[in-house]
Amino acid sequence: MLHYIGRRFLQLIPVLLGMTFIVFLIIRAIPGDPAQMILGQQATKESVEALRENLGLNNPWYIQYFDYLKGLLTGDLGVSIRTNQPISTEIWPYLAATFELAFFAMFIAVVIGMNAGIISAWFQNTWFDYLAMVIALIGVSVPVFWLGLLEQWLFSINLGWFPTSGREEVRDPIMAITHFYLIDTLIQGRYDQFGTVVKHLILPGMALATIPMAIIARMTRSSMLEVMRSDYIRTARAKGQKMFIVVYKHALKNAIIPILTVIGLQTGLLLGGAILTETIFSWPGIGRYIYEAIGFRDYPVIQSGILVVAFLFVIINFIVDILYSFIDKRIKYN
Amino acid sequence: MLLEVKGLETTFFTNDGKIPAVDHIDFKVYEGEILGIVGESGCGKSVTSLSIMGLVPNPPGKITSGEILLEGKDLTKLSEKEMRKIRGKDIAMIFQEPMTSLNPLYTIGNQLIEAIRIHNKWDKKKAANHAIEMMKLVGLRRAEELMKEYPHQLSGGMRQRVMIAMALACNPKLVIADEPTTALDVTIQAQIMKLMQDLNKKFNSAVLLITHDLGVVAEICERVIVMYSGQIVEEAPVMEIFKNPSHPYTRGLIQSVPDMREKKETLYSIPGAVPKPGSIKVGCRFAPRCEFARERCFNENPPIYDVSANHKARCFLLEKGEGTVYDKRAVES
Structure with missing residues (x-):
C-alpha cells in the first residue's frame, strides 16, 4: 500500500512541474509590461528599465522560469504588486475562507446527493425516484449566479433568515487564528459567533452545493442501479440480510468508486471555480482574490493564485486515487 | 413433508x-x-x-x-x-x-x-x-x-x-x-x-x-421433476424416469445426453427451441417440437396423468392407459 502511495506521489511531480510551466507561460503571454504596470503610465523609460532589470524580466525565459521554480520550492510565491505583501502569507485567509465554504458545500452535496441517488436506485421507478431525478436535472441546469441572487432575494431580503453576504458580522468581527471561522470561534468558546458563521455559510453553501449535489445524485443512482443487479446482492439478500444493510453495506461500497471520482472533481472545481458565488455573496475567498487581482493587473497574485488552485485540484485527485485502493483491494498497485 | x-x-x-x-x-x-x-x-x-x-x-x-x-x-x-x-x-x-x-x-x-x-x-x-x-x-x-x-x-x-x-x-x-x-x-x-x-x-x-x-x-x-415452458411435464423417481420416460420431452432430453458406450455420427437433439413462456396459450406447449403431436395436442391442454404410483406426466399419449412414448412409437412403426 505504501509502495503504491509512494509511486503515485512520484507521478505527481511531472504533473506539478508541467502545471507551473503552463501557468508561467500563460502569464507571460498576456500583453503588457509588468514593470510599466507597477510604475504607472508616467514613469520614465530609465526607471522602467531599471525595474525590469531588478525583477529579472530581462533574463532569458528559462532563467526566469528557473528562478520562479526556485522561489516556489522555498515557499516564495512572490510579492503582490497591489499590497506589496508576500503572497504566501497574504493568500492564507482567502484560501481558508474558500476551504470552509467549499467543504461546507461539498458536505451538503455529498450527504443529500448520495442519499437521494441511493434511495432512487433502491426504489427505482417510484415517485421518489422520478421526483429526485427531476430535481437533479433542474439542479445541474440552473445557473449558480441566478440561484444565488434568488436565494438572497427570498431568504435574506424577504424572509430575513440569513445575512445576504460576507463571512461575519461587521459589528462583531471574529478574531482569526486559523482563519477557519468555524474552528476559530469554537476555540475561543464564542458559540454565539459560531452560530453567525454557520448562518453566513448557509446561502452561499446551498448555491455552491446545488450542481455537485445534482451530479452526485445522478452518478450515485446509475452506479447503484448497476450494482444492485449483481449476483452478490442477491446472495446478500438470500442470507436473510436487511435490505438497508444490503444497500448501504454491500451495494454502496461497490458503487462508490465512480461517485468518489465525481466528488473529487467537483471539490476541485469548487476550490477554484467559485468566483461567481464568492462575488455574489462577497465571500473573501480565493476566487475573489484572483478576480480582484485581475482587475488590478496584479500579475504575481494571478500567477500564484492560479498555481495554488491548480495544485489543490491535483492534490484532491491524488487523495481520491489513494482512496480507491483502500476501497477496492483489486486495484493493482502498478 | x-x-x-x-x-x-x-x-x-x-x-x-x-x-x-x-x-x-x-x-x-x-x-x-x-x-x-x-x-x-x-x-x-x-x-x-x-x-x-x-x-x-x-x-x-x-x-x-x-x-x-x-x-x-x-x-x-x-x-x-x-x-x-x-x-x-x-x-x-x-x-x-x-x-x-x-x-x-x-x-x-x-x-x-x-x-x-x-x-x-x-x-x-x-x-x-x-x-x-x-x-x-x-x-x-x-x-x-x-x-x-x-x-x-x-x-x-x-x-x-x-x-x-x-x-x-x-x-x-x-x-x-x-x-x-x-x-x-x-x-x-x-x-x-x-x-x-x-x-x-x-x-x-x-x-x-x-x-x-x-x-x-x-x-x-432421488426424485426428479422435468419442467418445460413454465410447467411441470413429468415427475418420477430417478430410476423410473430413465427406464420409462413418459413425456416426449423427457425422452428427448435423455436421448440428447451423449453416451460414451455408443459411437454416434450425430447426437440427437430436440428440434426447435423452448417457446417463450406465455406465447403458447392453447394446447400442449411441447406440441410444436413433438414428433408425436397430433391435432388434439394443439387444441387442448393436456392434464397430468398418473403413469404409476409416484410417476406422473403431462401428455395425451398416456390417456386410457395407451402406454408410454416408447410403446406408442412401436405401434406406429
Missing part, C-alpha cells in the same frame, strides 16, 4: 405483456431428500427457486397465485421481515455463478460471519470459529487464512465451496442449489456434487437441485 408448492404462478409484467414464467406448478419436497428440477434454459426452474426464496425481482416479477408451504406455513403470505428470518436460516441458496456471487470488496470471513450472525446472536469470535469449522467441512484447507482473503484470490471451485459453507452455516432445512456446477470445470463439478451429496447425508438438509444436466440428476437425485 418439508415443502409443498401448490399451484404456484409467477408472472413477469413486461412491456410485451404478462409473461407467466412459472405456470401453476405443484410439487413436494420431503425432509432430507435430493430432488432434481430439470429443464432447458428459460423453462422457469430458476424463477421457481427465486419464488420459494421470495427473491423474484419485483418489479417486474410477482407471485400471482398459489401457495408455498414450508412445514405448513405459507411463505407467500409472509411479510418481508418474516421472510428474512426464513432466508438463510430455514432455506438457503447456492447460486450458479461462484465468480460473481460473493461480494468482491469484503473478505470471505466477513461474508461468512455476516451470514452466521444474521440468524445467531453470537459474538464475532464465535461466529468466526463456526465459519472456519464450516469451511473445513466443505473441504477448504487453509480455512483460517481464507478468512482474510478476498474472493478474487480464490478459484471458482473454492468460491463455490465457500458458497456452500455459507448456505449450510445456519443448518437450513432446505438448500436450493441453482445450477451449482454449471460454471465450473468438469473435474471440479464432480467434486462439488460429491460434496453436496455428503453434506446432504451429514446435515440431513433437503436439497432442491436445479440443473439442466441429466447426468448430475442420475448421479445424486
Whole structure:
C-alpha cells in the first residue's frame, strides 16, 4: 500500500512541474509590461528599465522560469504588486475562507446527493425516484449566479433568515487564528459567533452545493442501479440480510468508486471555480482574490493564485486515487 | 413433508405483456431428500427457486397465485421481515455463478460471519470459529487464512465451496442449489456434487437441485421433476424416469445426453427451441417440437396423468392407459 502511495506521489511531480510551466507561460503571454504596470503610465523609460532589470524580466525565459521554480520550492510565491505583501502569507485567509465554504458545500452535496441517488436506485421507478431525478436535472441546469441572487432575494431580503453576504458580522468581527471561522470561534468558546458563521455559510453553501449535489445524485443512482443487479446482492439478500444493510453495506461500497471520482472533481472545481458565488455573496475567498487581482493587473497574485488552485485540484485527485485502493483491494498497485 | 408448492404462478409484467414464467406448478419436497428440477434454459426452474426464496425481482416479477408451504406455513403470505428470518436460516441458496456471487470488496470471513450472525446472536469470535469449522467441512484447507482473503484470490471451485459453507452455516432445512456446477470445470463439478451429496447425508438438509444436466440428476437425485415452458411435464423417481420416460420431452432430453458406450455420427437433439413462456396459450406447449403431436395436442391442454404410483406426466399419449412414448412409437412403426 505504501509502495503504491509512494509511486503515485512520484507521478505527481511531472504533473506539478508541467502545471507551473503552463501557468508561467500563460502569464507571460498576456500583453503588457509588468514593470510599466507597477510604475504607472508616467514613469520614465530609465526607471522602467531599471525595474525590469531588478525583477529579472530581462533574463532569458528559462532563467526566469528557473528562478520562479526556485522561489516556489522555498515557499516564495512572490510579492503582490497591489499590497506589496508576500503572497504566501497574504493568500492564507482567502484560501481558508474558500476551504470552509467549499467543504461546507461539498458536505451538503455529498450527504443529500448520495442519499437521494441511493434511495432512487433502491426504489427505482417510484415517485421518489422520478421526483429526485427531476430535481437533479433542474439542479445541474440552473445557473449558480441566478440561484444565488434568488436565494438572497427570498431568504435574506424577504424572509430575513440569513445575512445576504460576507463571512461575519461587521459589528462583531471574529478574531482569526486559523482563519477557519468555524474552528476559530469554537476555540475561543464564542458559540454565539459560531452560530453567525454557520448562518453566513448557509446561502452561499446551498448555491455552491446545488450542481455537485445534482451530479452526485445522478452518478450515485446509475452506479447503484448497476450494482444492485449483481449476483452478490442477491446472495446478500438470500442470507436473510436487511435490505438497508444490503444497500448501504454491500451495494454502496461497490458503487462508490465512480461517485468518489465525481466528488473529487467537483471539490476541485469548487476550490477554484467559485468566483461567481464568492462575488455574489462577497465571500473573501480565493476566487475573489484572483478576480480582484485581475482587475488590478496584479500579475504575481494571478500567477500564484492560479498555481495554488491548480495544485489543490491535483492534490484532491491524488487523495481520491489513494482512496480507491483502500476501497477496492483489486486495484493493482502498478 | 418439508415443502409443498401448490399451484404456484409467477408472472413477469413486461412491456410485451404478462409473461407467466412459472405456470401453476405443484410439487413436494420431503425432509432430507435430493430432488432434481430439470429443464432447458428459460423453462422457469430458476424463477421457481427465486419464488420459494421470495427473491423474484419485483418489479417486474410477482407471485400471482398459489401457495408455498414450508412445514405448513405459507411463505407467500409472509411479510418481508418474516421472510428474512426464513432466508438463510430455514432455506438457503447456492447460486450458479461462484465468480460473481460473493461480494468482491469484503473478505470471505466477513461474508461468512455476516451470514452466521444474521440468524445467531453470537459474538464475532464465535461466529468466526463456526465459519472456519464450516469451511473445513466443505473441504477448504487453509480455512483460517481464507478468512482474510478476498474472493478474487480464490478459484471458482473454492468460491463455490465457500458458497456452500455459507448456505449450510445456519443448518437450513432446505438448500436450493441453482445450477451449482454449471460454471465450473468438469473435474471440479464432480467434486462439488460429491460434496453436496455428503453434506446432504451429514446435515440431513433437503436439497432442491436445479440443473439442466441429466447426468448430475442420475448421479445424486432421488426424485426428479422435468419442467418445460413454465410447467411441470413429468415427475418420477430417478430410476423410473430413465427406464420409462413418459413425456416426449423427457425422452428427448435423455436421448440428447451423449453416451460414451455408443459411437454416434450425430447426437440427437430436440428440434426447435423452448417457446417463450406465455406465447403458447392453447394446447400442449411441447406440441410444436413433438414428433408425436397430433391435432388434439394443439387444441387442448393436456392434464397430468398418473403413469404409476409416484410417476406422473403431462401428455395425451398416456390417456386410457395407451402406454408410454416408447410403446406408442412401436405401434406406429
